[in-house]
Amino acid sequence: MGQAGGVTDLELDVLRIAHGGVAVAEHRGRVVFVADAIPGERVLARVTDDRHDRFWRAETVRVLDPSPDRVPHVWAAASVDRAPEQRAGGAEFGHIAPARQRALKGEVLRDALGRIGRLPASEVDALAPEVAAVPGRPDGTRSRTRVRLHVDRGGRVGPYAARSKRVIPVRDLPLAVEPLERLLPERARGRELDLVAAGGDAFAAGPRDRRPVIEERVGDRTFRLEALGFWQVHPAAPQVLTDAVRAAVDPALLDPDADNLDLYGGVGLLAAALAGGRDVRVTTVESDRAASGHARANLADLPRARAVEARVDAFLEAERTRRPGATVLLDPPRSGAGAEVVDAIAASRPAQIVYVACDPVALARDLGTFADRGWRAASLAAFDLFPNTHHLEAVARLVPDA
Structure with a gap:
């Protein structure tokens, strides 16, 4: 500094x-x-x-x-009453009333669409949604089923301080579901400690500990995955996003027999959202071997769903084919899809694209690139799946610009 x-x-x-x-x-x-x-x-x-x-x-x-x-911080360890260097990170909006948190996230999304995405003001006004609350406690506590903590040289456990690598020892975790808080130790070995809750069970794992395969239930479907593999942290998020993707897909543009894709597919959550109950042909693409293997098993009852283990950019480069009538889903990492992947998707000329994003700036940048390639956002929904933080989740549908 x-x-x-x-x-x-x-x-x-x-x-x-x-x-x-x-x-x-x-x-x-x-x-x-x-x-x-x-x-x-x-x-x-x-x-x-x-x-x-x-x-x-x-x-x-x-x-x-x-x-x-301004409200009393939901986590005393992160409160402004503490010296800045002693404040726990990871709850940077915890001092703000929940409705105002969502309004501020909406302002960030609007700003990103115009400034980063270069979308016209009229289009931003038509698109920019209110950030919707999701099922859970009104104050946003007890909303995380996965928590990564750090261990200092003395073995004390806690999050990093905001914008720092300094461990802040804590005695409570109000943003975590209660079974995880009960697992919080005062001291641990190693450098990191992961707390995970799934299917009614909870466990703590250090870097060298065995990580079991767990099960998550979404509606009437069970998903198996690695305990520390990617999964949404909010208990309501998998169902919220399943519903949001189904709502975003225009059924008039969905061809069940087309070469539909689910990119960055993880263990198959969104592929199941697209294909489940509708006998839709879909290929889910995921680079992580374990996740792709689980996707194959998780979707085994859907006869026209298949899982491919590949990097998304490499898969699209190898395919290099047009997909008339196809619906393309993508849920890229926080950094976004990037120009190369956007170019390849746009060039394949599907009927519609549904983009799930966890970062408004990356989303806006990619929407701007899609706009340059002749695609416009027809709808956009946003959800407060990370209460008491600055993060949000958004689902956009894009169609060819008329």
């Missing part, structure tokens, strides 16, 4: 929210990204990084004029 050029604390008027869970203020013409603040507040903030010409970073140390949406 750079020294603050002789400036330690600043009184700042907080202007707006930024991607990443920090707010934006200005000081003498310079942008200051300030953590643990809410737009509309006046705070005393400590500059922690002044190395950049265009912006500084700061941490709120005292709230001088609080927002009416």
Whole structure:
């Protein structure tokens, strides 16, 4: 961290929210990204990084004029009442009333669509949804079935401090489902500790511990997967996304006999959403060997579903074929699909594309690239599957631009 050029604390008027869970203020013409603040507040903030010409970073140390949406933090270990360097990371919106959290996430999504995606304001206005609440506690606690903690040199267990590799020992995990909190040890060996809840069971695993295969139930379907393999962390998320994908797919454009695809398919959740009950031909593509193997087994009862183990970019490059009438699903990692994959999908000319995203900036960038290739977003839904954090999930449907 750079020294603050002789400036330690600043009184700042907080202007707006930024991607990443920090707010934006200005000081003498310079942008200051300030953590643990809410737009509309006046705070005393400590500059922690002044190395950049265009912006500084700061941490709120005292709230001088609080927002009416400020609430007691859902996790005392992350509260502004603690010194900034002692605050647990991973709950950066926990001091904000849930409805305002969702409104701020919607602002970030709108900004990304226009600024990063370069979508016209009229299109952003038509698309940008409210970020919807999902089933669970109103305050967003007990909403994680998977938690990764870290272990310091003394064996103490906790999350990293925000924007740091410093372990903050904690005695509670209010964002985790209760069985995981009960597993929280004071001390552990190794560098990391994973807590996982699935199917009524919960376990803790260090780096060298055996990781069992677990089962997750979504509707009337059971999915098997590696205990630390990818799965949505919110208990309601798999069903919410299954329903959202089914709602996004235009049935008039869905050809059951077309070469439909589920890219970055994991263990087959979204392929099942597309094919289940509708006898739809679909190929799910996943690069992780274990996940692809589970997808093959999880979809075995669907006669026209198949699983392919391959990198998505390599699969599309090898196929290089048009898919008239096809529906293409994709659920890329947080970094997004990227131009190469977008180009290949667009070039195959399917009937519709359904894009599931966990990062609004990556989504906006890829939607902008699709727009350059002649595709427009026809619908967009967003869900608060990561309450008390800045993250959200979104589902967009794209069609060829008329």
